[in-house]
Amino acid sequence: MNLLAVSHSCVVETNQRVYGELERELGRVDLVVPKRWFHEHTRGPLSPQRSSGFGGRILALPVLRPGSVQLHAYAASAARVLRRVRPDLLYIEEEPYSLAAVQWATAARRAGVPAVFYNAQNLHKRYPAPVRAWERWVWRSAAGAVCVSDTVRQALRRRGYAGRSWVVPLSVDVSLFQPEAADTALRDRLGLRRHVLSYLGRLVPEKGVLVALEAYRELARRADTSLLCIGGGPLAAELRRQEGVVVLDETPHADVHRILPLSDLLLMPSMTTPAWKEQFGRAAIEAMACGIPVVGSDSGEIPAILRATGGGVVVREGDPAALGDAISRLLDSERARRDLGARGRESVAARFSTRAVAAQLAAAFEEALRAC
Numbered sequence: 001m002n003l004l005a006v007s008h009s010c011v012v013e014t015n016q017r018v019y020g021e022l023e024r025e026l027g028r029v030d031l032v033v034p035k036r037w038f039h040e041h042t043r044g045p046l047s048p049q050r051s052s053g054f055g056g057r058i059l060a061l062p063v064l065r066p067g068s069v070q071l072h073a074y075a076a077s078a079a080r081v082l083r084r085v086r087p088d089l090l091y092i093e094e095e096p097y098s099l100a101a102v103q104w105a106t107a108a109r110r111a112g113v114p115a116v117f118y119n120a121q122n123l124h125k126r127y128p129a130p131v132r133a134w135e136r137w138v139w140r141s142a143a144g145a146v147c148v149s150d151t152v153r154q155a156l157r158r159r160g161y162a163g164r165s166w167v168v169p170l171s172v173d174v175s176l177f178q179p180e181a182a183d184t185a186l187r188d189r190l191g192l193r194r195h196v197l198s199y200l201g202r203l204v205p206e207k208g209v210l211v212a213l214e215a216y217r218e219l220a221r222r223a224d225t226s227l228l229c230i231g232g233g234p235l236a237a238e239l240r241r242q243e244g245v246v247v248l249d250e251t252p253h254a255d256v257h258r259i260l261p262l263s264d265l266l267l268m269p270s271m272t273t274p275a276w277k278e279q280f281g282r283a284a285i286e287a288m289a290c291g292i293p294v295v296g297s298d299s300g301e302i303p304a305i306l307r308a309t310g311g312g313v314v315v316r317e318g319d320p321a322a323l324g325d326a327i328s329r330l331l332d333s334e335r336a337r338r339d340l341g342a343r344g345r346e347s348v349a350a351r352f353s354t355r356a357v358a359a360q361l362a363a364a365f366e367e368a369l370r371a372c
Contacts, residue, residue: 203233208269311344
C-alpha cells in the first residue's frame with residue numbers, strides 16, 4: 001500500500017517514528033507537514049526535522065494560520081499533491097472539525113482516494129454551525145475514523161457519526177524513552193534534589209499544575225524533593241517563585257527522553273472543565289516507558305491508561321491532599337516505585353510502542369481500503 005499522511009504534529013520528528021514503523025507494515029509512506037508551525041507555549045516557529053527512523057518523503061508545505069489546529073490550511077493545492085504522490089489511501093491526522101481536514105478530505109473525494117481521519121475529541125461538544133458543517137462533510141467523505149480511545153469513539157458516535165471506526169492509541173518509541181537515557185549531568189546543572197517529581201505538558205490551570213504546586217508545598221517538610229516542570233505556559237512565572245521548583249519551558253520534545261528518567265514520579269493532575277478533559281495523556285506512556293510511575297487524576301483517559309498498564313495510581317482530581325498523600329507513600333517506598341515502574345514499562349512496550357501501534361494502524365488502513 002502507498003500511504004500519504006497529512007499531519008501538523010509530524011513537524012516534531014519524534015511524531016514521525018510511528019510512520020517509520022508503518023513503512024515496514026505497509027510499504028511506502030509519505031508525509032505532508034507544515035513548512036512552519038507555531039506551538040501555543042513555545043517561542044519561535046518550528047520547522048520540520050526528519051526522524052532517523054522514517055525513510056519516506058516529507059513534503060513540507062506552506063500553511064495559512066500556522067499554529068491553529070482548527071483553522072490552519074495548506075496554501076499548496078491538495079489535489080496537486082495527490083496527483084503527484086498517487087497514494088492508495090490518505091490518512092488525515094487532523095480533527096474532522098479542522099479546515100485542514102476539510103481541505104484534504106475534499107481533494108481526496110474528488111480524486112477518488114479513500115481517506116481516514118483522526119479523532120481525539122472526547123466530549124460531546126456542540127460546535128457553531130459552520131464548524132458542524134465542516135465536521136459532517138469530513139465524516140461523509142471519509143472511509144473511516146481512527147479514535148485514540150473508546151471514549152473518543154463513543155463521543156464521535158453521540159455526535160452523529162455512523163461510519164467505520166477503529167480505536168488506536170497514541171504511541172511512544174520505547175527505544176528512545178527508556179530508563180538508561182537519563183542525562184545525569186543535567187541533574188547536577190539544574191540543582192535537582194534527591195527525589196524529583198516531574199510534570200510534562202502545558203503550564204495551564206486545566207492541566208492541574210496549581211494542584212501539583214499546592215501538593216508540593218504541603219510536602220515542603222521533605223527538603224529532599226524537587227518539582228521539575230517541563231513545558232511552557234502562563235503559569236511558568238508563578239511556579240518559578242516556589243523554592244525547589246525548576247521550570248524548563250523551552251525544552252524541545254526531542255530532548256524530553258533524556259530528562260524524564262531523572263524523575264522518581266510523574267504527576268498528571270489534570271482537571272476536567274466544561275470544554276476539555278484529558279484526551280489521552282501521552283506524557284503518561286512516555287514516563288512509563290522510562291520506568292517512571294505515574295500519579296494521575298481521574299480526569300478523562302488517565303485512569304483507563306493507568307488501569308491498563310498497572311504503572312501508576314489514580315487520585316481524585318482537584319484534591320491536593322490526595323495527590324500529596326499518594327506522592328508521600330510512593331516516595332517512602334522504593335520497592336513500590338520500582339514495581340510500578342517495571343509493570344508500566346512492560347505494558348507500554350507491549351501495547352503503546354510505535355511498533356505495536358503501527359500494526360494497529362496498518363490493520364485499520366487495510367480494512368478501510370478493502371471496504372472501498
